[in-house]
Amino acid sequence: MKRNGRPIIPKKTIYRLSIYLRCLARLRENGIGTVSSEALAKAAGVKSTQLRKDLAYFGTFGTRGLGYDVSELSQKISGELGTAQLQPVVLVGVGHLGLALLSYRGFEKEGFEIIAAFDTEPNRKREKKIAQPILGIREMPAFVAEHAVKMAILSVPVAVAQETVNALIKSGVMGILNFAPIVLAVPEDVMVNNVNLAIELENLSYFIQG
Amino acid sequence: MKRNGRPIIPKKTIYRLSIYLRCLARLRENGIGTVSSEALAKAAGVKSTQLRKDLAYFGTFGTRGLGYDVSELSQKISGELGTAQLQPVVLVGVGHLGLALLSYRGFEKEGFEIIAAFDTEPNRKREKKIAQPILGIREMPAFVAEHAVKMAILSVPVAVAQETVNALIKSGVMGILNFAPIVLAVPEDVMVNNVNLAIELENLSYFIQG
DNA sequence: AAGTGTTTGTGAAATGTTTCACAAGAAATT
DNA sequence: AATTTCTTGTGAAACATTTCACAAACACTT
Numbered sequence: 001m002k003r004n005g006r007p008i009i010p011k012k013t014i015y016r017l018s019i020y021l022r023c024l025a026r027l028r029e030n031g032i033g034t035v036s037s038e039a040l041a042k043a044a045g046v047k048s049t050q051l052r053k054d055l056a057y058f059g060t061f062g063t064r065g066l067g068y069d070v071s072e073l074s075q076k077i078s079g080e081l082g083t084a085q086l087q088p089v090v091l092v093g094v095g096h097l098g099l100a101l102l103s104y105r106g107f108e109k110e111g112f113e114i115i116a117a118f119d120t121e122p123n124r125k126r127e128k129k130i131a132q133p134i135l136g137i138r139e140m141p142a143f144v145a146e147h148a149v150k151m152a153i154l155s156v157p158v159a160v161a162q163e164t165v166n167a168l169i170k171s172g173v174m175g176i177l178n179f180a181p182i183v184l185a186v187p188e189d190v191m192v193n194n195v196n197l198a199i200e201l202e203n204l205s206y207f208i209q210g
Numbered sequence: 211m212k213r214n215g216r217p218i219i220p221k222k223t224i225y226r227l228s229i230y231l232r233c234l235a236r237l238r239e240n241g242i243g244t245v246s247s248e249a250l251a252k253a254a255g256v257k258s259t260q261l262r263k264d265l266a267y268f269g270t271f272g273t274r275g276l277g278y279d280v281s282e283l284s285q286k287i288s289g290e291l292g293t294a295q296l297q298p299v300v301l302v303g304v305g306h307l308g309l310a311l312l313s314y315r316g317f318e319k320e321g322f323e324i325i326a327a328f329d330t331e332p333n334r335k336r337e338k339k340i341a342q343p344i345l346g347i348r349e350m351p352a353f354v355a356e357h358a359v360k361m362a363i364l365s366v367p368v369a370v371a372q373e374t375v376n377a378l379i380k381s382g383v384m385g386i387l388n389f390a391p392i393v394l395a396v397p398e399d400v401m402v403n404n405v406n407l408a409i410e411l412e413n414l415s416y417f418i419q420g
Numbered sequence: 421a422a423g424t425g426t427t428t429g430t431g432a433a434a435t436g437t438t439t440c441a442c443a444a445g446a447a448a449t450t
Numbered sequence: 451a452a453t454t455t456c457t458t459g460t461g462a463a464a465c466a467t468t469t470c471a472c473a474a475a476c477a478c479t480t
Contacts (some may be wrong), residue, residue, distance in 0.1 A: 065476040100310030110408040175414030198320040204385030275446040
């Protein structure tokens with residue numbers, strides 16, 4: 001299926017592309033130049049046919065009888081995901097979790113940089129020193145607009161989550177990584193990814209009962 | 211479809227049951243005693259037919275023409291998910307993220323209690339005081355076995371993630387909430403839920419370009 | 421250069437999930 | 451008590467995703 005020229009790639013496939021990218025990175029670190037769909041799929045925890053189907057959505061990069069060139073495939077997936085260039089991100093809500101996320105060094109490696117954080121009490125004393133500036137929530141709209149920030153991490157209390165999202169969207173944010181345990185109402189063209197740790201635990205709890 | 215007497219409920223349905231449970235909790239807080247599938251579905255961000263199908267997997271609880279009793283439905287879903295009683299959980303890896311998770315007060319409300327944390331350097335000075343004991347990683351096997359812990363949160367560095375999981379499983383852990391950006395190899399009867407923040411951001415990044 | 425062995429790419433089949441359409445049941449109204 | 455209104459529960463249809471099966475393409479060996 002296609003829409004405006006580009007094929008429509010399933011959400012799940014996009015998710016797996018990210019996983020493949022990480023596996024490829026590790027292969028490259030180990031100096032491995034070529035990999036078969038079988039081997040890469042195993043590393044990613046999927047079936048090899050699924051890996052090939054996933055790649056087929058946006059091109060054909062392999063060599064039959066040999067496999068895929070690790071560097072080339074990395075680049076192609078990176079390009080498709082749009083993580084080739086560094087993306088600015090803001091974080092809103094600097095509580096326990098927000099502070100931990102600001103300290104987390106895993107984003108930069110993947111092409112994202114938290115350039116600022118916002119909180120209702122930016123000067124409240126925190127037990128940890130961090131590199132990014134913490135600004136008042138009132139400064140958020142201007143900052144986001146000025147720096148053309150398109151993505152935000154939301155770690156505010158549930159009570160203010162919806163109003164915070166409204167403000168972010170008004171300022172131009174299109175994608176939100178939401179840690180507040182609430183279903184946010186957003187326009188169709190805005191995307192929300194929810195991370196709810198309690199739900200993940202509940203999920204585990206169910207399936208290990210059998 | 212059924213297996214050993216119980217119907218097989220899709221993973222996605224289980225996930226949504228957790229969401230319904232949260233929506234119901236909020237309704238109850240607001241003193242609302244009855245809710246229609248239409249209203250609850252809207253609050254949960256799904257279609258009403260889907261909500262009814264989800265519930266139909268394990269029973270029929272509604273009253274036609276009226277809707278569902280909020281308290282009763284909460285109990286039924288809780289019972290199905292197995293979150294009726296408090297579940298002990300351990301956390302392994304007390305770095306930035308682990309520390310934040312230990313401070314997170316959202317688990318208890320949902321029926322989970324982090325009863326202890328483990329780290330290779332339990333006495334390393336940390337900038338935050340927390341309630342749970344931090345023990346050496348060597349004490350983990352005995353502790354987990356003794357307290358019959360079935361679930362663990364894994365926030366260790368990638369390099370030691372697999373060996374840590376092996377040890378946890380050996381001690382009797384059946385469910386793992388994994389924050390390490392790596393695909394863990396586990397036996398069939400052990401369940402892993404991965405939380406990978408970089409992937410979530412990458413995902414957003416892709417869809418807001420479209 | 422021919423033959424053998426691998427591995428990709430892809431229609432088709434199988435499986436899984438969501439949505440539709442509507443009968444059936446209960447409440448509310450007249 | 452009959453009628454209308456509302457809402458559930460569910461088989462069937464539509465849609466989406468995964469897996470299968472195998473031809474095509476290339477590498478490697480002899």
